[in-house]
Amino acid sequence: MLTFQTPPTLQLSFAPKQSPQIAFSSKNASLALQNSNNNQLIQSLCKQGNLKQALRILPNESKPTQQTYEFLILSCIGRNSLSDGLDVHRHIVENGFDQDPFLATKLINMYSHFNSIDNARYVFDKTRERTVFVWNALIRALALAGRGEEALSLYGQMNQNGIPSDRFTYPYILKACVSSSYSSISLLHKVKEIHGHILRHGFESHVHVATTLVDVYARYGYVAQAAQLFDEMPERNVVSWSAMIACYAKNGRPSEALELFREMIAKTQSDVPNSVTMVSVLQACAALAALGQVKLMHGYVLRRGLDSILPVINALVSTYAKCGCLEIALRVFDRMNRRDVVSWNSMISGYGLHGFGVEAVQVFRRMIGSGISPSSITFVSVLGACSHIGLVDEGKKLFKSMVSQHGIFPSAEHYACLVDLLGRAGRLEEAIRIIEEMRIEPGPTVWGSLLGACRIHCNVELAERATHRLIKLEPTNAGNYVLLADTYAEAKKWDEVSRVKKLLEAQGLQKVPGCSWIEIKKKIYSFISVDEINSQIEQLHALLVQLVMEMKEKGYVPETKFVLYELDQSEKEQIVLGHSEKLAVAFGLINTSKGETIRISKNLRLCEDCHSFTKFVTKFTERDILVRDVNRFHHFRDGICSCGDYW
CATH class of the missing domain: 1.25.40 (Serine Threonine Protein Phosphatase 5, Tetratricopeptide repeat)
Known part of the structure; x- marks a missing residue:
């Protein structure tokens, strides 16, 4: 990376001013000779994308204007040329514009674009007449570069110097909190401190400030604070709605995410859901394994013309796979005109979730063959796929290839995948x-x-x-x-x-209650273990008791070894009979048509008894049951599970 460096005396060395040979049309040459003021020509060339020609003319202009330099800086960014940006910066200093706050802001933004943060800092340090825009520019540059602590320190200096923050300062400084390495407790304290500043200075009603606050609280799981802010916003835009939907989707509250999306559609006409909104909505559908909802959202994506946006299509592939429709996920994947590493990761992960470890490895090989380099997430997906089916040797080879072939050093998550791979196979030592x-x-x-x-x-x-x-x-x-x-x-x-x-x-800790979801006629129903609230609970219990009695005659033995109470066998059986997935299975049997596949998702690992119970149910009722637990899919059919009892 080129670096703009100067001696401490600020005696910059520039090439002597001279008129270079200018190679462009005779018409432009004529114009340059006739017009002593070349500012307009330089700006025009920048607009046309002719940065090199504009820079050749620049030495001929004795009095470049602020606007001319602005055009040149923007053109350097547009042409992605740091070397030309350094030349423009030198010319700005040489012509005495180095103390212009407006151009200082533009230069800092330019260096931020090139991730040349030391040069951005140099511009800031050399600028004496610092406006709030100059401070904001460097705070933004530091935050986007992942140097959150430096940005927060700069914000502190800004306050000490009596520079009043504006509506642009707060979104940048809140982004700096996200990119900092503070612990979650320290971060919450810092965010609340900045929130207090926002309230004291009257910026809480500004849509961009409030939206960024919602996003920051959401990123760290403070859903209640985010929801309260969102509810109190006097004005919302599509970014606000999308931030709150994402908050629910990413923090284990997918039902609220879908409900808020429906509210957005019903209440707003100008705030049309965009690609970011739809990615979060699809993530919520995936969490609930709500296939009917996914198909509705897929239709919405097509109607809105969002099917050409890669992140949306990637989300569709992932969501269909997580909802149990691997064949539709593959169909969407195969029809993609363009794929990135996320596309391939989605397909690898999808195969892994369904227990198709061999196929997941094959897709991984196809990705490498197509010239796409694997990411860190790729290896999490393919190692997880190997673990689900017990491909120990293949998984170990892939783990070793991370460094040797792809230059990716394993993270804690990769080691966790390897330990899981070996542990499930019984190779604990x-x-x-x-x-x-x-x-x-x-x-x-x-x-x-x-x-x-x-x-x-x-x-x-x-x-x-x-x-x-x-x-x-x-x-x-x-x-x-x-x-x-x-x-x-x-x-x-x-x-x-x-x-x-x-x-x-x-310690005041409680076991996370088992919760299961089932979608019936595009409506989602949830059940918790030992549920006594559902209106059909007596009917569900009656069906379960009847099924267990009949299945016992055919060899079903309730598995109660993990009931954490010293009770007699019948009492333990009553406890496992109330598990949330059994209630969901019974609800599905009662409320779906004969031959219809029952699809259930669960927030915990499927227990041994529910696994055995569901196998028997599919044989007795001649129904297919698809269960996605926290780890993988289980396809139950005719008394057999796709996992082969390895999960």
Whole structure:
């Protein structure tokens, strides 16, 4: 990267002014000779994209104007030429415009475009008459470059110097919070502090400021604060609506995201959903596995002409796969005129979710063959696909190829995938060796993968070791305690189960309740374990009891080993009978037509008993049932599951 550097004395060295040979049309040459003021010609050439010719004429103009320099700077950005930008900067200094705040702002923006932040900082430091626009320009440059702490420090200096912030300052400084390395607690404190500044200076009603606040709160999971801000906005635009929809979609509240989208359509005529809106809406549909909703949104995308926008089509591929329609996802993928790495990642991930690990690896090979370089996310997807089907050797080869063939150093997430791959296959000792030899500090995802494998294979010793590390890393995650308790329960160590439960209670932590969703006639219904609210609950229970009685005669035995209570068998069976996915299955049987596939999504891993139960149901009722749990899809048909009981 070229760098604009000057000695401390600011004695810049420039080529001597002389009239170069100008190679352009005789008409333009004539104009240049006849008109001593070449400013208009330079600006005209910049508009036409003839930056090189404009720069050749520049030395002939004895009095370049501010507007001429502005055109030249914008043309350097448009032509993506840092070297020409450096030449223009030198000319600005030479002609005494280096203290012009307007041009300083333009130069900082130019260097920001080229990610030449040191040069942007140089312009700022050398400018004495600093307006709020100059401060804003450097704050923006630092924030976009991921140097959030520097931007926040500059904001502090701005306040100390008595420079009043304006409506452009706050969106930039809030973006700086996002790009900083503050902890989530420190970040929330900083955002609230800036929020206070916004309120004190009366900018809370400005749509861009309020929208950025919504987005920042949403990014870190503060949904209540984001929703309150959104509700209080006197004016909204498509960006505001999109930010709030994304907030719900990305923070585990997909139903609210879809409801807000419907409200947006109903209440606004000018704020038409754009591609950003639709990506978030499709993510919400994917979270609910709501195939009917996806098809409606796909139609909306086609009607609005958004099907030519790559992120939207990528989202459609991913969403159809996550809703259980891999064949439609593949159809959309195959029809794409252009694909990027996200397109391929979506297809690889889709195959992996459905347990087609071999096919996922084949798509990965096709991507490499097409000349697309894999990303970090690509390897998360393909390693996950290998894990779902037990392709241990293939997964290990892919992991090694990250550095050796693609120059991608494994992150904690990649190590977690490898540990999961080995752990699910029962190779726990090998998994722990991987953790011990990691080139980075193992985080919660790595130890969590090991703990999950210990629960599957009932390895109490390693489960205790993993939980010990997890409690230090994420002490408020109740799921880790529950997995340890499950492991103790299978080993029939009831005293230890009781100890873990007391530890949970003492810290005020609660197990995440199982929740399942089912879509019937384009309407989404949700169920929680031991649900007593649904209007059909008695009918559902009656059907479940009848099914269990009939299935027991055919060999079904309820799996109750993970019930964390010392109860008799019949009481344990009553508990597992109330699991949310069983309620959703019963609801689907009652409210769908014969032969119609029942599609369910669940927020947790499918338990062993629900898995066994659903296999029996498909055989008894001759119905296909598709369940997506937190890890993968299970296609149940005629008493068999697509996972081969490996999940």
